Amino acid sequence: MAKKPATYADLEALPAHVVGELVAGALYASPRPALRHSSVSSRLGGELMNPFERGRGGPGGWLFLDEPELHLGEDVLVPDLSGWRSERMPHVPNTAATSLAPDWVCEVLSPSTRKLDREAKLPVYAREGVRHVWLMEPRTLTLEVFGLVAGRYTLLLTHTGAAPVRAEPFDAVPLDLPFIWGEPH
Secondary structure, X not given: OOOOOOOHHHHHOOOOOEEEEEEOOEEEEEEOOOHHHHHHHHHHHHHHHHHHHXXXXXXXXXXXXXXXXXXXXXXXXXXXXXXXXXXXXXXXXXXXXEOOOOXXXXXXXXXXXXXXXXXXXXXXXXXXXXXXXXXXEOOOOEEEEEEEEOXXXXXXXXXXXXXXXXXXXXXXXXXXXXXXXXXXX
């Protein structure tokens, strides 16, 4: 007997201390991110905000959201950080979720979400036309940058360590990875 696909009602029934996602009809419930995971995501958002959303010291033109609920076809995903070009999303909608796929997402990998982020969510992001995906691994200080080419992701950059880096689509300004990783200066 085939298993019935999970529904949004299944997501709503999850306890508040987990992050729920629907991918290809399967329900994924992950624990809330650990503090280091949250710190990396928050610091990355802080680094991108002034130059890329506010236009201070950079080109502007972006809107960023932490952990938005994305309704992409039948899938419901919650990336750690997402960005939209401001011409596509000029302001934050007054809704609980959006069906407008981002232009960029960042997933901070953890042992409990690594396989979900790499194997289940990347194909959904590609299908929906998300142009860039970053995978950040705090334990190994690794940033992987993927670009969408002909409907598939191509690895554009792998950066390991705490040196500053320029990475698409935010290569106009170097990222302070020592700060983002929480490494001592």
